[in-house]
Amino acid sequence: MSKVMTTRDAVARFVPDGASVVMEGFTHLIPFAVGHELIRQRRRHLTLIRLTPDLLFDQMIAAGCARKLIFSWAGNPGVGSLYAFRRAVEQGRPRSLELEEYSHFGLALRLQAGAANLPFLPTRNFAGSDLPRVNPNILPVTCPFTGQSLWAVPALHPDVAILHAQRADEQGNTQVWGLTGVLKEAAFAARCVVVTVEEIVSSDLIRRDPNRTLVPGFRVDAVVEEPFGAHPSYVQGYYDRDNDFYRRWEGISRTEEDLQGYLDTWVYGVSGRREYVERLGETAQRLRAASVLCEPVNYGY
């Protein structure tokens, strides 16, 4: 039961216009390859879900893919603004963007509630913040034991979760190390799951270290081998974050024209991730990870 397919086919099959799509990875493992394919296939009216919209959603917003954004921090970390996001919110360009806003904890909890199939989860967060005032999805709940008032958020069940990972086997058993963010919660909360990986590996390799499996195969609908699929984000053990590109985005995204020029060259102007990586040329070489191996552990008994 191989689930292997191309990014193009996975997007065509699992992400229709109007879908709600969670694309996770906290700084690490951001699924840019799939984001660019969504732009190329001119997907429209998407509800985009990410804790940190990042350059990925800035590009998708500029390309007109998004109707609504569910998020908790919209900036270019350590650099500045996401200008396409700001143009959409402040000026309605290229179109207006509906916002549904949480803190990281709040949005992570919505995904956790979704993964657990609970209609809500409680938190001690939010008291005193204006966030519940502007978001009707943050409501009070009373503890049945203590009578204490807490806040609650509802489950989130995106139509699709799109994740990038280090490796998976053909059945979709997906292994991740380094930061895991809310990847597991996103995968279990969603109705279907598309995983792109740096390498498709043998099931034997996966099964020799089952504790590294973050998402089991029964939860995965499509697996795509897409090396460098997270660039300009990073993959621990494979390549570093392209911090230089993140810094240059501040300039690129400032005007609609420059951003469009970027999309023309790097998204519409390539057929897929392989051509994108070729165009990156020696930048890709420069970002290659050093080898810092851990020690193997024994699973014998």
Place this chain on the structure above:
Amino acid sequence: MSKVMTTRDAVARFVPDGASVVMEGFTHLIPFAVGHELIRQRRRHLTLIRLTPDLLFDQMIAAGCARKLIFSWAGNPGVGSLYAFRRAVEQGRPRSLELEEYSHFGLALRLQAGAANLPFLPTRNFAGSDLPRVNPNILPVTCPFTGQSLWAVPALHPDVAILHAQRADEQGNTQVWGLTGVLKEAAFAARCVVVTVEEIVSSDLIRRDPNRTLVPGFRVDAVVEEPFGAHPSYVQGYYDRDNDFYRRWEGISRTEEDLQGYLDTWVYGVSGRREYVERLGETAQRLRAASVLCEPVNYGY
């Protein structure tokens, strides 16, 4: 800031009479070395907490350590009964035992609520079961979004969590592979944490594979190197479960005399785990794990 000490000192310092003590490990990693030390130090009036009381609590109940048991499945898996537990419940011998009973999910959720410092957590479980009828700690809660009625359990904050693991460094950064059960939840729910390990290793070894760390050092109060500290339970990669002993327990525990004889020889009759392992002799050799190593992964960037 080394936290290394002996089992004797850790028990003397962190487990007073009357304490509530969670000793976790689901089949895997059951902390028998500390359990035996608690018996030797004649701890009394403990509230013992485990999903599966297992032979460990059967011995502690027989030795008179327990006032109350919080649990979800009290049997000898695949073999039969825990007779000391049954004598206490059915005949009040050697003393009566207060029971507070959940399902695995319910008790795991109490520990998760404790770890998250929430007064309660909701679940779709329990509807139609008689468990809420006999346990006032399972109460209905209403979802503030859907109006749906669910069940809830309150947080559990044991005074001490006692865990066994494969390895830790001197600061208590504790790594586990194989089954992890509710070890993490128990560690974060408790007020203090005692960890025994097969090996105290260098911090460097730990830090070369940070994703294997289940409990970070800041959560740990005492670290003890106690090889074979989980026997007759098992440690993945170190030694197999002593299934033969589990089967023999059916006979040993059937009468108070035989059980007392066991305690005299194997608990009161040894000064600590080292002597216990010596007495095990070639059984310990027979249980040694085969070498089935995983592949190392790269943490470079």
Place this chain on the structure above:
Amino acid sequence: MGDYTAREIMVTAAAQMLQDGQTVFVGIGIPNLAVNLARRTRCPNLVLIYESGAIGARPARLPISIGDPALVAGADGVCSMPEVFQYCLQRGFIEVGFLGGAQIDRFGNLNTTVIGDYLKPKVRLPGSGGACEIAVLARKVIVVIPHSRRAFPERVDFITSPGFLGGGAERARLGLPGGGPDAVITDLGVLRFDQETREMVLASLHPGVTLDAVRAQTGWPLRAASPLGVTQPPSAEELRVLRGELAPSPDLA
């Protein structure tokens, strides 16, 4: 009966209820044998999930407990128990859950808690373990339990794991997410549940067993389907696997 034991036909009858590719929550004892038999014969892509957290287990030896190290080595993955219960079971991903028990009643409610009064029990049983949540949350449940009048009372002393409760629509009315018991496999036959009343109905007799023999071991006037089937006996292949690879290991003999 033929050239097999009552235990063996319970195992094969349970194994035959599985379909390849299903996600199955496995308990110890006969369910464990049944699922591992099915995986080695008709259903190589069965996903075995144990409440201990082993996901996609492929035990190289027959596990004596659901926390056996052989369930981890070679598995697809490992989850914490809160994740297994919430992300797998409560999320609705478990297609089949197996249960056993000391008592089952005519509406499929199971007791593994006490015989007698809860506060003054005649016999204290192990309790729920993961049974209550499997009964409430799995998409469907298969029960494996030897037939006896003591095990099949009109009403169980304690509902550890709800079946159809008082019958009819009561389970649905209480909003239990899972579908409830689908079949009960005993050493005498296979029972199903009436779609309306949710009462247990004998669906098939094991070869050589009579309806009267089953009724004599059942604590209420048991209905029987008509026509009443005969359970398919273990195949030679099934017996070969059961007595070979799945035989208890020497240290468990």
Place this chain on the structure above:
Amino acid sequence: MGDYTAREIMVTAAAQMLQDGQTVFVGIGIPNLAVNLARRTRCPNLVLIYESGAIGARPARLPISIGDPALVAGADGVCSMPEVFQYCLQRGFIEVGFLGGAQIDRFGNLNTTVIGDYLKPKVRLPGSGGACEIAVLARKVIVVIPHSRRAFPERVDFITSPGFLGGGAERARLGLPGGGPDAVITDLGVLRFDQETREMVLASLHPGVTLDAVRAQTGWPLRAASPLGVTQPPSAEELRVLRGELAPSPDLA
């Protein structure tokens, strides 16, 4: 000022508020520098926790983001984000959390969401990220923010991260678990909070800065402690580390 920049004294003033062995929740920018400076000087046993899930991080290079791979390599451990927020922060294990913001008001409430009206913002800021939960749940909070009239209004446009709200006992009355803001470090001085009214009070001036200069950049009549202290300037050792190991890496120049 002496032989250091305004940014450098902000970093060292923040670093000096930490005690060895504390568990600290770290953000990007100046807090990141301050914590890594403290770890390399007075506080080798500081436990650095990043909302990204890195626990006990020892970054070999200055991380540009809180999800940098250098935070994982060599760390004590890695958690998922739900675990960081629930098991670390909500559980009360974070002793010090750092926050910044676009605006802070006289009771230490912070805004990182919008300038102007929420639905028709003049400037759309990034939003909360982890700030709201740090403000609510950390045992104490240290704020680092450059001083300007725009950044220090009488009232913030939006309370992303609650400080003492309307002042007095309001924070305690609402049941916020964390202790709230303990200090505010700006490029002009260090401010603390009155234990009764919870109003921000100037505690020390950076060397060479006047009280009038601070008041001119503050949007309400700012009270000053008496005697008014002088912030300890960066030491030679601190400057050496800041300009050496903690200088931005070449690709960030």
